[in-house]
Amino acid sequence: MKKTNRANPLSSAVKILILFFSVSVHHVSADELVSLDDPAPSASGAPALESLDGTAAVETTPSSGGDAAVNLDDGKSEDSFNPYTFSRNPLWGLLPVFGLILLGLHLLPVPKRKPKNKIDQAKRFFRGISGEGTQTGVKAPIKAAGTRADRAPIEDDKTPIPQATDTQGDKN
Amino acid sequence: MALFGVPTRRVRIVVQTSLFLLWAILIYSTHYPMQSWIATHIPVSLFLRIDPLVATVIMGGMRVGVTILLLGLVTLGVSMLLGRVFCGWVCPLGATFDFYSWIVKKIGVRHHGPSPWWFRLKYYILGAILIFAVFGSTSPLIGIDPVVLITRVAAAVLMPFGRVEGGLTWNIGDKPHFMGHFIDLSTLALFILIMGYTTKVSRIWCRAVCPLGAYLATLSRHSILRRETDQCVHCNICSASCPTGAIDFTNAEIYTESECIKCFICSEECPVDANLFALRLPFKANDKHGQVVELDRRSFVGTAVTTLVAVPFARIDSGTPGSAKKLLRPPMSRDESDFLSSCIRCGECMKACPTGTLKPAGLEHGLRSLWTPVMTPLEAPCKEGCNACSVACPTDAILKYPVEKKYTFKAGTAVFNPAACISYTEGKFCSECVRVCPTDAITFKKGWEPNPSGPQHKWGLSGAGSEEVAPIGKTPTRPLHVNFDMCVGCGACENSCNQIVFGSPAMVTTSQGRTVPTTMPKKS
Numbered sequence: 001m002k003k004t005n006r007a008n009p010l011s012s013a014v015k016i017l018i019l020f021f022s023v024s025v026h027h028v029s030a031d032e033l034v035s036l037d038d039p040a041p042s043a044s045g046a047p048a049l050e051s052l053d054g055t056a057a058v059e060t061t062p063s064s065g066g067d068a069a070v071n072l073d074d075g076k077s078e079d080s081f082n083p084y085t086f087s088r089n090p091l092w093g094l095l096p097v098f099g100l101i102l103l104g105l106h107l108l109p110v111p112k113r114k115p116k117n118k119i120d121q122a123k124r125f126f127r128g129i130s131g132e133g134t135q136t137g138v139k140a141p142i143k144a145a146g147t148r149a150d151r152a153p154i155e156d157d158k159t160p161i162p163q164a165t166d167t168q169g170d171k172n
Numbered sequence: 173m174a175l176f177g178v179p180t181r182r183v184r185i186v187v188q189t190s191l192f193l194l195w196a197i198l199i200y201s202t203h204y205p206m207q208s209w210i211a212t213h214i215p216v217s218l219f220l221r222i223d224p225l226v227a228t229v230i231m232g233g234m235r236v237g238v239t240i241l242l243l244g245l246v247t248l249g250v251s252m253l254l255g256r257v258f259c260g261w262v263c264p265l266g267a268t269f270d271f272y273s274w275i276v277k278k279i280g281v282r283h284h285g286p287s288p289w290w291f292r293l294k295y296y297i298l299g300a301i302l303i304f305a306v307f308g309s310t311s312p313l314i315g316i317d318p319v320v321l322i323t324r325v326a327a328a329v330l331m332p333f334g335r336v337e338g339g340l341t342w343n344i345g346d347k348p349h350f351m352g353h354f355i356d357l358s359t360l361a362l363f364i365l366i367m368g369y370t371t372k373v374s375r376i377w378c379r380a381v382c383p384l385g386a387y388l389a390t391l392s393r394h395s396i397l398r399r400e401t402d403q404c405v406h407c408n409i410c411s412a413s414c415p416t417g418a419i420d421f422t423n424a425e426i427y428t429e430s431e432c433i434k435c436f437i438c439s440e441e442c443p444v445d446a447n448l449f450a451l452r453l454p455f456k457a458n459d460k461h462g463q464v465v466e467l468d469r470r471s472f473v474g475t476a477v478t479t480l481v482a483v484p485f486a487r488i489d490s491g492t493p494g495s496a497k498k499l500l501r502p503p504m505s506r507d508e509s510d511f512l513s514s515c516i517r518c519g520e521c522m523k524a525c526p527t528g529t530l531k532p533a534g535l536e537h538g539l540r541s542l543w544t545p546v547m548t549p550l551e552a553p554c555k556e557g558c559n560a561c562s563v564a565c566p567t568d569a570i571l572k573y574p575v576e577k578k579y580t581f582k583a584g585t586a587v588f589n590p591a592a593c594i595s596y597t598e599g600k601f602c603s604e605c606v607r608v609c610p611t612d613a614i615t616f617k618k619g620w621e622p623n624p625s626g627p628q629h630k631w632g633l634s635g636a637g638s639e640e641v642a643p644i645g646k647t648p649t650r651p652l653h654v655n656f657d658m659c660v661g662c663g664a665c666e667n668s669c670n671q672i673v674f675g676s677p678a679m680v681t682t683s684q685g686r687t688v689p690t691t692m693p694k695k696s
Contacts, residue, residue, distance in 0.1 A: 081580060083504060083571035084687055088235040095232035096305035102390040103299055103467075110466040 180436040180449075184261055192267040195219050199326045204526035204560040215240070217520050217566035219264060223319045224248040224391075225301070225384045226516055230567045233305040233513050238568050248391060255392035259378055259385055260433035265318035266378060270435075272367060273374045273415065283372055287379045287417035287431070294379075294386035295467055296475040301383055303479040304486075308513065311479075312486070312542045315517035316362075317384050318377070324543065325363050327519030328356035328532050356519075356532045359543070374415045378433065389430035393464060396451050397434065400461060401425045403446040410438035410447055420463075429462045486540045499537055500547040500661065500683050502530060502561045503554060503583040504571045507687050514569040517543035521561035521570060527552035529663065530561060547583070549663020549681045554583070556610045556662070579611055584661025585684040586654045588614075593669075593678035595650035599642045603633050603649050605665035605679050611690070613658035614665065620646040654679075657691040 198218060201211040220226055227244025231237055247258055259266050276283055297313055304311035314320065332355050369376045378385045404425045411419040418431035419438060438447040502521055505511050522530045522545055529552040530545045537546070545561070547554060559578060562570045573580075586605075590596040595603070606616045621633065622640040633649060642648040654665075665679035 081573075081577050082689075083573055084506070084581070086236055089237065090235050092231045092235045092237055093306065093308070095228045096302040097232075099228055099232075099302045099387060099390070100299070100306065102393070103295060103302065103386075105393060106295065106390065106465050106467045107469050107472055108466075110464055 179440055181440045184434075184436060187261055188267050188270065191262055192264050195264040195322075196326075199323065199331075199523065202327075202520060202523045202560075202564050204524060204555070204558055206524065206560050206563050211563075215566075216524075216564055217323075217518070219262075219319050220323060220516070220518055220520070220566035222247050222262075223317065223384065224251065224258075225298075225317055225387045226314070226320070226567065228387070229301060229305045229310055229314055230514050230516065233308055233310050234510060235308065238514075241567060251388045251391040251395070253395060254397045254434065255395035255429060256385065256388045256433045257397075258388055259382075260435040263318055263384075265322040266375070266433070268322065269370055269375045269377065270415070272370055276371055276374075281371065283370070283374045284412055284415060285373065285417065286421055288373065288376075291380040291417070292465065292467055292471075294381050294383060295390075295465070296471060297381065298383040298386040298390075299472065299475050300479040300482075303476060304483060307483050309483060309486070310513045310515070312517070312539055313383065315543045316381065317516070318382050319384070320516050320518045321359075321362070324356070324359050324517060324519035324532070327523035329360045329363065331523055356543070358534070359532070375433075379416050379431070389465070392430055392432075395429060396453065397449055398429065398452045398462060399427050399432065399438070400448045400450050400452075401446050403444060405444055405446065407443060409441050409443065413437050413441045425461060426463055427461065428465060430465055486538075498683050499533065499541060499544075500549070500584050500663070500681055501686065502545055502547060502570050503559075503578060503660070503662070504562055504573045504581060505583070505686075506569060506571065508683075511569050512540055512544065514567045515544050516567055516569075518566065519543070519545075520564040520566060521545045524560035524564035525555075526558060526560060527555050529554055547663060547681075549666040550677070551667075553608075553664040553667040554662040556664075579660045579690060582660050582685045582688045582690055583683075584663075584681050584686055585656055585659045586613075586661065586663075586665050586679045586681045587684070588651060588654050589678050589680065591678075592676045593651065594639070595648050599648060600639045601642065601648040602639065603651065604668040605651055606649075607633060608664040608668045609659075610662060610664060611658050611660055613655045613660070614651050615653055615655060616649060616651045617647075619649045621649055651678075656685060659685075660690060661686070 194214075195218075197210055198214065198216045201208050202216040206212070206216070215221060221240055222243045224244040224247045227238075227241040227248070231241055251258060273283065297316075301311045301313050304313075315324070366377050373379070401424065406424050408421065408424050411421045411424050414427075415435060415437060416431050416433055418428045418433075420426040420428075434449070436449070439445075439449065441447075499508075501508070501511060502525075506514060517532070519532060522532065529547050529549065531548050531551070532543045533541045533546045535542055557575055557578070559573060559575050562572055565572075593602070594600045601620065601622050603616060606614050618632075620642040661681050661683070663681040666677050666681045669677040669679045
């Protein structure tokens with residue numbers, strides 16, 4: 001049987017993670033770079049000398065830290081500010097598509113529902129609480145006294161009852 | 173129905189009022205230099221950032237993930253779970269309607285009732301906006317998003333009255349060099365129309381026109397917070413008191429979930445406590461209690477076709493000298509195409525602008541530019557050391573930048589016309605443009621000055637604005653040309669020139685060179 005030298009996917013993933021992590025750790029941020037425009041710090045840590053006219057004198061001797069990172073772009077990092085650079089990702093275009101799909105759901109046919117006119121039952125209920133008639137078929141408890149007591153009960157044949165059969169109105 | 177022992181409707185009113193006050197405070201705080209405690213701790217455009225329609229349209233249209241708009245996706249998720257709670261609890265325009273309804277009710281006007289037959293219009297408006305976004309564009313209809321609309325009403329209609337020291341103006345360019353504050357008549361008319369109709373039908377905007385309401389309605393089709401009415405006695409009190417007409421008038425047990433804004437008025441009005449809201453699994457949108465909205469397919473296809481035809485037409489501007497491509501936009505705005513795709517016409521930048529140079533564009537620059545901010549140097553220049561519009565912009569249409577980087581990119585370029593300059597035509601000493609230029613972009617030729625021993629100004633110029641005529645045989649100090657690489661298009665020269673030569677300034681700021689980096693020395 002032929003042996004195949006297949007790498008373990010778990011160990012590969014760990015290696016990639018370690019590699020990624022080490023790269024992240026050794027990343028040098030822009031703030032840490034030393035620009036040639038700025039006066040280099042002296043080895044003793046003393047402040048930069050000032051000339052007689054008040055301007056800071058630039059120390060010409062190289063700093064002792066030979067392995068310090070040096071910015072070779074001649075101080076142009078200050079000019080790197082550019083808010084106009086951005087990257088597009090076409091996947092964001094799926095957001096309005098998602099909205100359109102949701103909207104499309106409302107195009108699906110809805111089974112028709114028979115309108116139930118239960119106004120008579122309501123009338124019987126209000127006759128019951130106003131003492132004008134007999135309350136039948138209503139088992140729900142009425143709210144605490146006083147909450148709706150001052151509300152005028154619906155009277156027979158005088159209260160206009162909306163004739164609409166659909167609260168959503170006619171279709172466009 | 174109660175939340176922690178307090179009736180849910182009252183909890184909602186407290187929350188809604190508090191959020192409305194927060195919105196009003198944030199709008200008030202949106203002014204230069206944006207250093208108040210509230211402006212430094214809370215984004216002044218918070219309510220626009222949590223608007224899911226704005227997030228969908230801008231990020232989807234530009235194909236860019238705008239970090240500050242990701243909050244809108246949170247609202248989107250909440251709406252999928254709990255329904256249109258944003259409309260009933262958060263939306264500042266909805267709060268305005270509720271307050272207005274409360275007043276109308278107090279004076280005895282009954283304005284609750286069934287929705288009009290055209291209440292599905294909002295879904296078609298939403299469809300048009302989303303189709304625009306799919307094609308990488310932003311429809312001007314985003315300007316009627318409720319949060320955008322109420323913000324623009326505050327910024328372009330109400331707030332100018334708070335700054336009346338410069339007077340009020342109704343038309344851009346009415347009064348040259350007049351530091352007036354522009355009132356957007358189209359927004360004012362729209363708002364009056366809405367409030368007038370609201371007197372007749374409560375929350376008519378939310379019922380029939382609001383594209384954000386339609387978006388949240390589509391999301392809440394399968395929400396888990398549902399109304400239950402097992403003990404309903406069919407008194408129809410809830411139907412009559414529902415502010416959005418979500419409850420059926422013939423059978424009060426049935427309601428339309430996508431029209432319900434979770435205001436809990438029905439719960440409080442119910443005489444038998446039959447209106448309860450409970451959490452249910454979101455599997456069936458159309459059950460014994462709830463029904464769904466069914467759109468007319470023919471109307472929907474008609475909307476889609478009309479929008480597809482309108483997309484290229486909307487890109488056409490009027491072609492006049494002040495057409496869309498030549499509009500002067502705020503500093504550090506995206507390029508014109510991206511700017512129009514990312515600007516939502518909210519007016520936050522106009523509110524933040526300390527000089528009032530930013531005004532909403534009308535239809536004279538094309539439909540696509542309607543309500544977008546335009547710099548009007550004739551009225552006022554862009555203030556040096558100010559980035560208030562950038563901070564206020566909720567969608568990064570005006571990119572964020574630190575103040576010290578303001579002049580690293582151009583907003584435009586001033587063009588010098590010697591034929592209109594009094595130092596050429598009449599031999600008068602002026603040089604105002606040279607004095608006011610913040611980037612020293614105007615080169616000049618030194619000549620005769622009326623008072624050389626007087627107080628010296630920048631570049632050694634003296635006798636500011638004297639308008640004295642040079643003696644025969646001598647030429648006064650006069651500007652020569654504008655350095656393209658150093659001019660940032662702030663409009664200071666045009667504004668100052670106009671103070672002397674009425675009507676036709678010798679310096680005209682154009683959008684030439686916009687987004688091009690400058691080569692001027694680093695200064696703010």
